Amino acid sequence: MTDDIRWEVVEESSLSLPDHEAIAALLAQAFPDWSHWYVGGRSWSGMQPERRVLARDQDGVVLAHVGIRRMFITVGGRDVLVGDTGLVAVSPRLQGSGKGRELMERTHAVLDGLAVPYGxxxxxxxxxxxxxKLGWHEFPEVVGTFSAFTAEGAGITNTEQGGWMVRPVAAALEDWPAGAIWLNGQEV
Ligand SMILES: CC(C)(COP(=O)(O)OP(=O)(O)OC[C@H]1O[C@@H](n2cnc3c(N)ncnc32)[C@H](O)[C@@H]1OP(=O)(O)O)[C@@H](O)C(=O)NCCC(=O)NCCS
Structure with a gap:
């Protein structure tokens, strides 16, 4: 019932247990290899978001989701405030129909509202x-060091090159510092 989708932006502390369960149910479908993480009301895998973008159907089923949390990361030795964005998911039955684009456009509006320098x-x-395609810029050469999602147990330190993406919000892409990224924690 794609015509009946209702979009919401919600703050983490306003979520009820049924809300967390409905989000976890979507995440388990969208990330089948990690469905064992999203059980019961565990609607996150690493850093818990502070804000969520949600689409629901008329029964309250969550059809699309993004989590956002403001945090400082270290880039090339400088502290940078970012709106860390993750848990991006569209219900498998709706994927490929433009819902991901709409989800990200709404996410961009939230990042704009938070006025962070970067997503x-x-x-x-x-x-x-x-x-x-939706305006994020990848730094393929850049190495990022982060703590693994604690849904897997201990948050051990990992390093990966490539896949680190930035969306300029209140600052310019050219001003993103050169150099390695240290998340000093988990991502959303
Ligand atoms: C990734 C995801 C959110 C995309 O949502 P979606 O509803 O399928 O995307 P849309 O239909 O809105 O596509 C938007 C645009 O991106 C393109 N696109 C989508 N997935 C793509 C991919 N994997 N590679 C290249 N282009 C892609 C579409 O072709 C479309 O382009 P167009 O507007 O020019 O036609 C969705 O597939 C999903 O939930 N996947 C499983 C969970 C996941 O992997 N999340 C991301 C973790 S990093």
Missing amino acids: FLGAGENRIPFYA
């Missing part, structure tokens, strides 16, 4: 073209 995300290789 930031880590994209899997096969998702980079999706975000690039």
Whole structure:
């Protein structure tokens, strides 16, 4: 019932347990390899978001989702405030019908409203073209060090090159510092 989709932007502390369960149910479908993470009311895998963009149907089922959290990361030795963006998901039955684009346009509006210098995300290789199409810029040479999602247990330190993507919000892309990224924690 795509005609009956209702979009919401919600703050984390306003979410009820049924809300978390409905989000987790979507994430388990959208990320089937990691469905064991999204059980019960566990609607996140690493850093818990502070704000969510949600689409629901008339029964309250969550059909699309993004989580955002403001945080400082270190880039080339400088602290940079970003709106870390993750848990990007569209219900499998709606994928490929433009809902991901709409989800990200709404996410961009939230980032604009937060007036962070940059949106930031880590994209899997096969998702980079999706975000690039929607105005995110990848730094393929840049190495990022981050803590693994604690949904897997200990948040051990990992390093990956490529897939780090930035969307300029209140600052210019040219002013993104050169150099390695240290997240000093988990991503959303
Ligand atoms: C990634 C995801 C959110 C995209 O949502 P979607 O509803 O399928 O995307 P849309 O139909 O709105 O596509 C928007 C545009 O991106 C393009 N696109 C989507 N996925 C793409 C991909 N993997 N590679 C290249 N382009 C892609 C579409 O062709 C479309 O382009 P167009 O507007 O020029 O026609 C969705 O497929 C999903 O939930 N996947 C599983 C979870 C996931 O991988 N999340 C991202 C983790 S980094």
